[in-house]
Amino acid sequence: MKEMIRVEKLNKSFGDLHVLKDIDLTVNESDVVCLIGASGSGKSTVLRCLNFLEIKDEGKIIFDGEQIEPKTHDLNKIRQKVGMVFQHFNLFPHMTVLENVIEAPIMVKKMGKEEAIKEGKALLDKVGLSDKYDVYPSKLSGGQKQRVAIARALAMKPEIMLFDEPTSALDPELVGEVLETMKTLAKEGMTMIVVTHEMGFAKEVADYTIYMHEGKIVEVGPSVEFFENPKEERTKEFLSKVL
């Protein structure tokens, strides 16, 4: 199995606050990995380091067998291959749904407009928004917004998708549609790292689940085993609170 991303001894501080402590992590191609943990444990920071929205202090990030350093690599190029979906969608409000999706392929990849529109529409069809091409984001429900955000990230044909609490800002009745979309992606073999509070999703869809506590990885395991038979005391305590 091909290794997609490997992280070794990743450390990150904000001022005096040591947020990530010796994080080790390997994600293979087509793996779905869920990252769980209490608020402030550093989950978002892990994702943000992986697409270099935050720059690590120490450690290695190896992507596709190549160690990525801000000094030697064009991070804009790397980010094209790493899709990111945010808790608050961050859609571009001044662009229609379709314009949101074709913006980066046209401006960054220099794809032809016609081709970008064709692919963009196909992606929007796939996430169930074929009737919303020309609508502005302000007219969409939260669930629809997040599906547009997923389509927008997919439009760059990333090798891996990072999701930072994609359903946390949604009304409960809208969570399902977004999780369904993510499940479909997972089945198609997309490599995914998902920070989530949806334990059902983690157990059902994720190949591995990782529990983080205060900047450290406490436990990693195949999801079913992780949820049915956690080994660490800390994990048991956390799961008993959230399940």
Next chain:
Amino acid sequence: MILGGLFSFQTFLSELIRTYPLFLKGAQLTIQITVTAVAIGMVLGIIVALFKLANPVSRRIADFYITLIRGTPLIAQIFILYFGFSGIFMLSTFWAVSLALAIHNSAYIAEIFRGAIQSIDKGQREAGRSLGMTPGLTMRRIIMPQAMRRAVPPLGNQFIIALKDSSLAAFVSAGELFRTAQGQVSATFHTMEIYIIVAIYYLLLVMILTWIVNKVEYRLSVSER
């Protein structure tokens, strides 16, 4: 009538009719000066705003510029451009006034743009960057269009101030609205009537400008409707 000596409605009406060709010409120049100043002021303002946001060194330069320009009166800036440089080169009154007004307004416009840019949610920048867009492209395609929209109401305000400030051109004898009024006053001594008439012209121009700004604002808000 108490105001008898000061103001006569009849004189007002007859002067209004007599002077309107002159004032229309003056208004034309007022508009030309204001539009030129605002256009150049916008370009300068954006540049200064970007300086202010780029890095600590450029921020200092921008701060110095803004302090200097905002801290000195427009009339002094007009005189410096018109009389101050007259030994080296001679600017026409039109360009001296337009450039001074442009520079003067650029400091305020820069602050308007800086505020608008900073008011855009940082998630927008991150979303752009996460798609592989460079900082420059993110600024141009994602941040700026949104910031422009937010800047329209305060910019409109600034344009109104610029329009009225263009009356200082009268001091270097540019034949715009206010200079026209001064000329007519000294010729007729109908002081109150003439100055009220010129005030009305300014008021009308400001109302037209306000109407345009509101239209632009409405147009740009499509995505929120």
